[in-house]
Amino acid sequence: MPGAITQDIELIEAGHGGGVTPPAGGGDEGGGSSGGPRPVPRRAYFTALQLGLAAIIMFFMSLASSYIVRKGLGTDWQRTRLPRVLWFNTVILLASSITIVIARRKLERGLLASFRNWWWLTTGLGVLFLAGQLAAWRDLRLNGMFLSSNPSSSFFYVLTAAHGAHLAGGIFALFYVLFRNWDRSRITQATAAELTSIYWHFMDGLWIFLFVLLTVGR
Amino acid sequence: MVTHESGGGHGHHQPPSGFIRKWIFSVDHKVIGIQYISLALFSVFLGMALSLLMRIHLAWPNLKLPFIAGGIMTSEQYLALMTMHGTIMVFMVLTTAPQSGFGNYFLPIQIGAADMAFPVLNMLSFWTTFLSLCVMVAAFFVAGGAPIGGWTSYPPLSALGQIAGPGQGAGETLWIVGLAIFCAASLMGALNFITTTIDLRAKGMSLGRMPLTVWSWFITAILALLAFGVLLAACLLLLLDRVAGTSFFIPGGLVVTDTVITWHKGGSPLLWQHLFWFFGHPEVYIAILPGMGVASHVLSTFSRKPVFGYRAMVGALCGIGFLGFCVWGHHMFVSGMSPYSAFAFSILTMTIGVPSAIKTFNWLGTLWGGKITFTCAMLFAIGFVSLFVTGGLSGLFLAQPSLDLYLHDAYFVVAHFHLIMGVAAIFGMFAALYFWFPKMFGRFLNEKIGKVHFWLTFAGVYLIFMPMHFLGLAGNPRRYSDMTAVDFLHPLQPVHDFITYAAIFTISAQLIFLFNLLWSLKFGEKAEEQNPWRATTLEWSIPSPPPFDNFAGVEPVIYHGPYEFSVPGAADDFIPQYLAPERVRKA
Numbered sequence: 001m002p003g004a005i006t007q008d009i010e011l012i013e014a015g016h017g018g019g020v021t022p023p024a025g026g027g028d029e030g031g032g033s034s035g036g037p038r039p040v041p042r043r044a045y046f047t048a049l050q051l052g053l054a055a056i057i058m059f060f061m062s063l064a065s066s067y068i069v070r071k072g073l074g075t076d077w078q079r080t081r082l083p084r085v086l087w088f089n090t091v092i093l094l095a096s097s098i099t100i101v102i103a104r105r106k107l108e109r110g111l112l113a114s115f116r117n118w119w120w121l122t123t124g125l126g127v128l129f130l131a132g133q134l135a136a137w138r139d140l141r142l143n144g145m146f147l148s149s150n151p152s153s154s155f156f157y158v159l160t161a162a163h164g165a166h167l168a169g170g171i172f173a174l175f176y177v178l179f180r181n182w183d184r185s186r187i188t189q190a191t192a193a194e195l196t197s198i199y200w201h202f203m204d205g206l207w208i209f210l211f212v213l214l215t216v217g218r
Numbered sequence: 219m220v221t222h223e224s225g226g227g228h229g230h231h232q233p234p235s236g237f238i239r240k241w242i243f244s245v246d247h248k249v250i251g252i253q254y255i256s257l258a259l260f261s262v263f264l265g266m267a268l269s270l271l272m273r274i275h276l277a278w279p280n281l282k283l284p285f286i287a288g289g290i291m292t293s294e295q296y297l298a299l300m301t302m303h304g305t306i307m308v309f310m311v312l313t314t315a316p317q318s319g320f321g322n323y324f325l326p327i328q329i330g331a332a333d334m335a336f337p338v339l340n341m342l343s344f345w346t347t348f349l350s351l352c353v354m355v356a357a358f359f360v361a362g363g364a365p366i367g368g369w370t371s372y373p374p375l376s377a378l379g380q381i382a383g384p385g386q387g388a389g390e391t392l393w394i395v396g397l398a399i400f401c402a403a404s405l406m407g408a409l410n411f412i413t414t415t416i417d418l419r420a421k422g423m424s425l426g427r428m429p430l431t432v433w434s435w436f437i438t439a440i441l442a443l444l445a446f447g448v449l450l451a452a453c454l455l456l457l458l459d460r461v462a463g464t465s466f467f468i469p470g471g472l473v474v475t476d477t478v479i480t481w482h483k484g485g486s487p488l489l490w491q492h493l494f495w496f497f498g499h500p501e502v503y504i505a506i507l508p509g510m511g512v513a514s515h516v517l518s519t520f521s522r523k524p525v526f527g528y529r530a531m532v533g534a535l536c537g538i539g540f541l542g543f544c545v546w547g548h549h550m551f552v553s554g555m556s557p558y559s560a561f562a563f564s565i566l567t568m569t570i571g572v573p574s575a576i577k578t579f580n581w582l583g584t585l586w587g588g589k590i591t592f593t594c595a596m597l598f599a600i601g602f603v604s605l606f607v608t609g610g611l612s613g614l615f616l617a618q619p620s621l622d623l624y625l626h627d628a629y630f631v632v633a634h635f636h637l638i639m640g641v642a643a644i645f646g647m648f649a650a651l652y653f654w655f656p657k658m659f660g661r662f663l664n665e666k667i668g669k670v671h672f673w674l675t676f677a678g679v680y681l682i683f684m685p686m687h688f689l690g691l692a693g694n695p696r697r698y699s700d701m702t703a704v705d706f707l708h709p710l711q712p713v714h715d716f717i718t719y720a721a722i723f724t725i726s727a728q729l730i731f732l733f734n735l736l737w738s739l740k741f742g743e744k745a746e747e748q749n750p751w752r753a754t755t756l757e758w759s760i761p762s763p764p765p766f767d768n769f770a771g772v773e774p775v776i777y778h779g780p781y782e783f784s785v786p787g788a789a790d791d792f793i794p795q796y797l798a799p800e801r802v803r804k805a
Contacts, residue, residue, distance in 0.1 A: 040335050040336075040417070040418070041417050041418075043417055044335045044413050044414075044416075044417040044418065047412070047413045047416050047417050048335065048336065048409055048410075048413045051408075051409045051412055051413060051443055052409055054443060054444065055405050055408075055409070055443050055444070055446070055447045056447070057447075058443075058444050058445075058447035058448055059447035059448070059450055059451050060451075062447065062448045062451035062452065062493055062496075063451050063454075063455075066451070066455060066466065066489055066493065069486065069489050069492070070466060070484075070485070070486060070489060073484075073486045073488075073489070074465075074484035074485065074486070075484060076465075076470070076483050076484035077484070147458070147462050147463070147464060148462055148463035148464050148465075151464075151465060151466070151484060151485075154458070154464040154465070154466065158454070158455070158458065162454075
């Protein structure tokens, strides 16, 4: 009996189903119906993205709570005058969330050329946002506010840099969707575009949160 | 009924042929699991060597030692060894082997998947971990040597640089960078584990049919996902305090090494403690939960009984995981926190006793009346339960703020966390290794040598750590490098001598394990049968060692719970999860 277990194992060839219908497990989408190699189900990418966002939330919440605690505990906190360009940057980023929605709608309708244009526009707005953030840094530097000048400015640089780094990852994903050879990929361009747009909206929302924190909490 | 072996055409992905793709930059979860275990094995012997040097110094403070600059160990060198011992053991052993090592190898197989959800990400997690180890170990070789701030690296001394002591310069910076890299690696790994568990389970593998090992890896991965981001943020701020002149954690008015620190002000060292322990307490469970899963699995298999109270065991795992995020303050009772906060943290901490007691009760319930076979895996699993109880009980003492004020910085705490977090988790790993070795390598570890290894280790760890409780009660502080230099500690020196002898004894016993491991890989008894332990879970349905894509491209179907042992009416005393109901032989 032991040793011959493999003969007893109930193996189900993809697509054919077994004689006794077992209760549904979790991973029953990818393997069961495609008939070919067992791919990773599409939803796994969304699960992974959500988990990644959860980790990012924990990271930024740690920084945000440190900001609040440090402000409350220290006696050396000075208000940092926020550069006005941040308002412009915020509008740019909000606009990019709109353009990415339009781009995805074009892709759903199969309008590839239009999709690429809107996607390029989103990418451009993302790069413009980052450039705007650098301009904000420059503005602060010219006013003598450096990373170590004051806890308020320290947090400003840290939070904007951390958000910028994550947003740069989003820009990389935007380029990836444009230039990847999708014939050789495990996922479709539409899925990749959807994943990227979720991440992009999240970065947008995260910036709004940070901007409010920096504005109200400074 | 379609019952057949599938051809190779349904493979998930093709096995690589070259040595580098197959063994170095492999995307196969099994190879990556072995890579993690190998990394942990190297680290555990390194960490043990550091502790041996420390223990020898504590017994014979004036003895010249190898690898120590100048021969006789200074207090600073002692602290450097202590810091690196703790860091390497916690991160590179306790976090790495039970979860990333065994979890990587067996989680996909036990849920019927061909690989992890994201194999390339999996490879990246391992090599990032490897890079982290290299950066941390590099701290030994830079000017000033390894950091001396302990594995918790409390500021302000960890944030001030060289002025705070040897090792607090480049060594500490490397430590922080290495830890930040480790955070990134752990986050990638956790993401992969959770996604795989949620989305890649085979047909019929409902949550209620997942082996408790899978449950424990799953919950551990959730803890890691939520905890390591916090540590990463803390490391970032600490690094900036060191290299960019910020004052997140450094208060004003400090005098360090006869120098008044004027370039920092206003920071809060307690902020670091909050961030660190918000990560640090879940980290304890990251180390121990996989051991709980393995212990449940092994106890059930070798008692030939279902796990007593499977659902309660799952609930207890979730409960421990959740409460793990609510109790970080009990590491900070001596920080001057409000007594009301301390009271809340104390109550929450003691609440963990409830799921812990459920688990212990159910382990004993699993053993009760079972047809027990004392294999090495079983012995180590029972040893795990013993150590978990012993280490856990002292946790109840430390959960009282008033008692903790006295015991916190004493050897009592050293005894507590070594038993519950260190040794118990390592016993879980040993149970896992003895249990799964035949599946992983096609050969058994030698059981006779293994039993000698078990009894020597089991006795040895108690001989080391039980006396430390008494040292703590007697007021012996932690982190002192030479008790002979302190008058009131003179009477305790014989206890330290005894512990050192016990440590030499126990570490020597690990050479027996190392011999068994290396010898059995080459000459061990061959595991002719696929399922030598007559176990129920999916890994025992495939050859030993498993083929590249585990199930030859076909998807197994699950019909049973994970612990159907001694089922009334069945001819055999176990029903594999993958056996169709009509194929179960009747008595």
